[in-house]
Amino acid sequence: MKNSITRLLTLTLALLVLTATAVSCGGREQTPEDTTTGAGAAETTSDDETTRLYPDFPDKDYGGADFNVLRYDSQTVHGWSEIPNDIMVNEPNGEILNDAVYARNQLVEERFGVRIVSIEDGKGLSQRLQTSVLAGDGTYDLVNQCLNEAGRLFNLGLIVSYDTLDMDLSMPWFDQNSIEGFTMSGKIFAAVSDVTFVDKLSTVVAFYNKGLAEKLDIPDLYETALSGNWTLEQMLSYASLVTADLNADGKMDQNDSYLISCQNDGSYYLLHSAGICTTINDGTNIRYNLSNERAISALEKIFSIMTDKNVYFNRQQYSLQPPEVAAMFANDQALFMLRPVQSLYDLRKLDVQFGIIPIPKFEASQENYSVPVNSWAATIICIPKDRVDYERISLVFEALAAESYYSIMPSFYDVVLGVKLVKDSTAAQVLDLVFANRLYDIGFIWNFGNIRGMIVVPSMTGIASAIQRTEKIVENAIKTFMSEIEKLKE
Structure with a gap:
């Protein structure tokens, strides 16, 4: 949402800032009663609100x-x-x-x-x-x-x-x-x-355990995210601080602590955080985008992370439901939880201080964050x-x-x-950053050639070969789709 609304909260005043437009609301907090529907292109709702844009x-x-x-x-x-x-x-x-x-x-x-x-x-x-x-x-x-x-x-x-x-x-x-x-x-x-x-609420973010981060002397991740310096490399550098076999039984499972808590979907979460779509859509043509070296290399790294039990906890491998992994997170068993924003409804029932930041940039060279949507x-x-x-x-x-x-x-x-301890003044700016950079991958959403079935798995070996095997199937599905669109123009 490039023109998203920023909510900057202080102890005494809530300000609304409309980014990337010439219109803003200020002076007092908006309530439903303040709102009227305009019949013109612009409308002023009260003396202390600036003009609103309307059709x-x-x-x-x-x-x-x-x-x-x-x-x-x-x-x-x-x-x-x-x-x-x-x-x-x-x-x-x-x-x-x-x-x-x-x-x-x-x-x-x-x-x-x-x-x-x-x-x-x-x-x-x-x-x-x-x-x-x-x-x-x-x-x-x-x-x-x-x-x-x-x-x-x-x-x-x-x-x-x-x-x-x-x-x-x-x-x-x-x-x-x-x-x-x-x-x-x-x-x-x-x-x-x-x-x-x-x-x-379906936008995927990195919830981070603020209390655990403070115990580990991890710097303010809100500021890191806003500076544009929040990267996967930095996230992974914290693994040694938090990963532990808590019950000393010689195996890593739901009783232990991890860097990242997620699920099979982590494959496309991280792929999209790299700004890589399964297809490239230039508005006129669509083409397959996983057979290039960067995409293959990214997927290889992603699945190496997902299969490393010293880093990644996959709830689906233990048949756990989202509220159960939220409880693990609240119990300091994960520093990061990659989940849709909706998970805040589970977290607010628990005794945990948490923050919401984008999933990190896959590479430091990326200009912007790229935010997946469930x-x-x-x-x-x-x-x-x-x-x-x-x-x-x-x-x-x-x-x-x-x-x-x-x-x-x-x-x-x-x-x-407004949920527990997410009232930081910078939190609203981070939310704007998240919603402004959501990625819509038409190949994944339209599921050309069952792309989703290939990617959303707990592990994958022989990635280059798997992509090569499916390339023609995906391309044929795209070709059929585009021909149907052309028929609509006749």
């Missing part, structure tokens, strides 16, 4: 029509029970994000005379949309699918390109990295916006093929996105920064 919405009233969003239910599928629905909630309940969603929806509903409805589904979402499209029901206005299923929606012919909508995708409430990542042959079939926060949980918004009222979709969708930028995202930062 130039026309006057429209849809007479109370339902605006239906078919939503992937990450909360149920992944057990994220404490996270409110980011599309619709029934009433305020005092929880920050819940109430922000309620207030946002009320404003948009009143502005356009609609009723926002969230229809929940999990693994059956694609089938549900297909049934609607084939029947010509026109049931859904938007589809909020998990990243890894976006390709299936396209392959089944269930979604259309964003160019059917009249929206400015360069506005700050759209994640510009997602726009770039999902532009294929000039078409955009999916995008991330501030309408949702499940995708933000594509099994993160969601993305697509435009269903069975709706014809694209004007209404455009207006309501962008109004939700714009209002979320000013109300949902500040509330989201409150939730992330």
